[in-house]
Amino acid sequence: MERRNKWLICLVLMCAISCTHKSKVDTTGSNYPPQIANIILNKCALSGCHNNLSYVNADELNLTTWDSLFMGSSTGSTVVPYRPDFSSMCFFTNTFSDLGITLQPTMPYTKTPLSKDEYLTLKNWIAAGAPGADGRIKYADDPSRRKFYIANWLCSVVTVIDEASLLQMRFIDVGDNNISKYPYCVKVSPDKKYWYVSFFTQSAFVQKFNAADDKLVGEINLGPGVWTSFQIAADSRYAWFIDNSNPGKIAYADLDSMVVLSTYTFDGNFKYPTGIALNEQLNKMYVGVTNGNFVYNIDITNPLSPIIHEMPIDGSTTVQFQSSVDPVELIAYPQTGKCYMACVASGEVRVFDMAHDALLNNILLDTGPAFMGISGTTQKLFVSCPDDTTFPGNRGSVAIIDMQTNTIIKRVNTGYQPYGIAVDDDKKVVAVVNANISSAGPASHHVSGCGKKNGNITFIDLNTLSLVHQKLLEVAVFPFSAALR
Numbered sequence: 279m280e281r282r283n284k285w286l287i288c289l290v291l292m293c294a295i296s297c298t299h300k301s302k303v304d305t306t307g308s309n310y311p312p313q314i315a316n317i318i319l320n321k322c323a324l325s326g327c328h329n330n331l332s333y334v335n336a337d338e339l340n341l342t343t344w345d346s347l348f349m350g351s352s353t354g355s356t357v358v359p360y361r362p363d364f365s366s367m368c369f370f371t372n373t374f375s376d377l378g379i380t381l382q383p384t385m386p387y388t389k390t391p392l393s394k395d396e397y398l399t400l401k402n403w404i405a406a407g408a409p410g411a412d413g414r415i416k417y418a419d420d421p422s423r424r425k426f427y428i429a430n431w432l433c434s435v436v437t438v439i440d441e442a443s444l445l446q447m448r449f450i451d452v453g454d455n456n457i458s459k460y461p462y463c464v465k466v467s468p469d470k471k472y473w474y475v476s477f478f479t480q481s482a483f484v485q486k487f488n489a490a491d492d493k494l495v496g497e498i499n500l501g502p503g504v505w506t507s508f509q510i511a512a513d514s515r516y517a518w519f520i521d522n523s524n525p526g527k528i529a530y531a532d533l534d535s536m537v538v539l540s541t542y543t544f545d546g547n548f549k550y551p552t553g554i555a556l557n558e559q560l561n562k563m564y565v566g567v568t569n570g571n572f573v574y575n576i577d578i579t580n581p582l583s584p585i586i587h588e589m590p591i592d593g594s595t596t597v598q599f600q601s602s603v604d605p606v607e608l609i610a611y612p613q614t615g616k617c618y619m620a621c622v623a624s625g626e627v628r629v630f631d632m633a634h635d636a637l638l639n640n641i642l643l644d645t646g647p648a649f650m651g652i653s654g655t656t657q658k659l660f661v662s663c664p665d666d667t668t669f670p671g672n673r674g675s676v677a678i679i680d681m682q683t684n685t686i687i688k689r690v691n692t693g694y695q696p697y698g699i700a701v702d703d704d705k706k707v708v709a710v711v712n713a714n715i716s717s718a719g720p721a722s723h724h725v726s727g728c729g730k731k732n733g734n735i736t737f738i739d740l741n742t743l744s745l746v747h748q749k750l751l752e753v754a755v756f757p758f759s760a761a762l763r
Contacts, residue, residue: 309344309410314403317396318347321386344410348445353723353734354751355446359416362404363727364435364449364754370724372397381724417447421490425763426700426709427473428735429461430754433728436464436475437735437753438492441705441762444737446751449727450492457481458497462506466763467514467533473761474498474533476505476519484508484519486536489763498536500529507607509554509563516581518554520565526551528565530581540582547588548574549599555608555617557632564589564617564632566605571598573605573619575635589635591619591628603628609650611681618659620647627661629684639684643677649759651699651708656740657681660708662696663689673719676710678743688743692736693750694719698760706740711757712750726754733757 308315322328322341333340339351347357353366362368362378369381373391377398384391392400407415417423417440424441434455438448452475453459460478466489467473473492476484483497484505503521510517510533519529526548530540542548551574553566565574571592577585588597591605604623610632611618619628625646629639645666652659659679666675669691676696678688693712700709714720714733722732734750735757 308342309412311403311409311411313399315411317392317400321389321392327386348416348443350443350445352749354749357404357408358446358449359407359418360405361449361727362401364446365404366724368397368401368404371400377401379725379727422470423763424702424704425489426702426735427464427466427761427763428698428709428711428753428757429464429475429759430728430733430756431460431462431478431713431758432715432730432756433726433754434459434461435728435754436461436473437757439709439735439751441702444707444746444751446753448492449754450487452485453477458483458485461758463508463759464761465508465510466761467510468512469514470763471514472533473763474508474510474517476508478504478506478522480504486533496536498531498533498538500531500538501541503527503529505529507552507554509556511556512558518556518563520551520554521548522550522552522568524549528576540584542576542584542586544574544586552606553608553620555610555619555632557610557612557615557617559612560615560632562632564608564610564619564630566608566619567599568606569599569601569604571602573608591621591630591637592624593637607647607649609652611652611654613654614681616681618650618652620650620661622646622648627659627679641679641684641686643686647677648697649699651701652681653701653703653708653740655703655706658687658740658743660699660701660710660738662692662699662710664695664697664713673716674712676708676738678738690738690743690745692738692745693734695733697758700760700762701740702762703740707746708738708740709735709760709762710738711735711753711760713756713758715756722752723750724752726752728755730755735760 328341337351340346356367357365369379370385426439428437434453436450440447458477458481462478463476486495506522508519521527525546528542550568551565556563561579572588572590575589603621605619607620615633617630627641645663648662661677664674674695675689692710695713698711732752737746
């Protein structure tokens with residue numbers, strides 16, 4: 279709220295004093311299409327507002343040129359190609375409730391609002407990809423572009439973040455808003471060619487997208503189930519999908535032909551399985567549980583005929599199905615043969631030697647963990663803790679664990695209710711999605727096409743273990759999981 283108020287005060291002081299447009303502005307060289315240039319340059323990119331000299335004090339949004347527009351504002355991208363429903367420029371320039379979201383203060387501030395024709399011209403331009411006068415569509419030039427993908431649980435979209443600029447570049451519709459909805463897990467195949475998304479609903483499908491253009495390739499029919507967690511093999515061809523039901527199951531699928539090769543039922547003994555750690559070198563994977571003191575230990579030497587047993591992880595020899603340890607999220611680090619288990623009920627990370635099925639360490643967090651990410655270059659484990667109270671006035675933190683000493687070396691206040699984590703060792707940042715779903719969390723800068731309050735994404739610098747900047751890049755409602763291409 280403080281950030282929003284600061285921005286509003288700035289607009290009042292700067293725009294009310296200086297924004298005048300008595301004469302037409304020269305649009306030459308802006309690379310806006312002529313009709314768009316006439317609107318933006320004559321009404322917005324003016325002295326005291328969003329031009330080269332004043333933009334720092336106007337929400338950091340510079341509208342002088344098409345290129346500067348896509349440098350974004352303090353909350354990230356103001357215009358997202360093809361998505362006026364996720365472009366805040368539309369929300370603050372629209373005064374017609376029948377045309378979509380209207381937000382205050384109306385822009386241009388204290389001046390005559392855009393006419394309906396002007397607004398529709400702007401909106402339709404964005405819907406067409408917001409091309410420059412030269413025909414370029416932002417971010418469409420590089421099919422191998424590196425990206426972060428954010429699955430928004432309470433909004434059937436995946437937000438795509440450009441790795442180079444760390445700005446929102448696309449919003450991709452997923453699911454069908456009927457049966458397949460509440461996107462839960464998003465993952466990119468190791469060959470970087472495709473990304474997949476699962477849903478926290480009783481559904482038969484997982485969706486496959488082309489990572490070059492983020493277009494839907496098709497759906498993999500896994501059969502009825504609550505298909506949540508999954509893991510893709512190193513060859514990018516095969517994957518295992520977890521049905522978080524009681525009894526649950528695991529589907530082993532060929533991602534090329536998009537067919538199920540085998541379904542593991544464990545004679546009906548899978549009870550709310552969730553989370554999966556795969557070590558192909560050992561032909562083994564662990565699968566966690568929502569309630570219990572064990573994981574499922576699965577030999578996949580022959581993936582069409584797995585050998586499955588329950589393995590207690592609390593030092594006992596008796597399997598318990600009531601809440602006690604609850605290892606709900608797992609991540610394998612094959613380079614060391616270790617598996618890290620995020621145990622919600624016991625508030626710890628348990629470290630296992632997958633070669634010998636042996637407990638190596640318990641790392642006490644004093645709060646329930648959610649997701650994890652590993653930096654191989656720095657040997658750090660990042661753990662999101664949505665309900666941590668370390669930082670007064672905030673709910674949640676990210677714990678950073680030294681994987682060599684198994685100790686917590688720092689906690690970072692990334693935002694309100696952090697969940698998904700994606701580590702980028704090349705750019706040396708860690709993306710953290712902050713759900714901010716609680717009514718007690720800070721107000722968002724704006725609503726979006728999903729309505730309600732947006733969550734956001736922040737970045738930790740791998741070198742300093744501090745936030746890259748103070749920007750909260752808003753995504754959609756309840757951002758939950760994250761992946762890196």
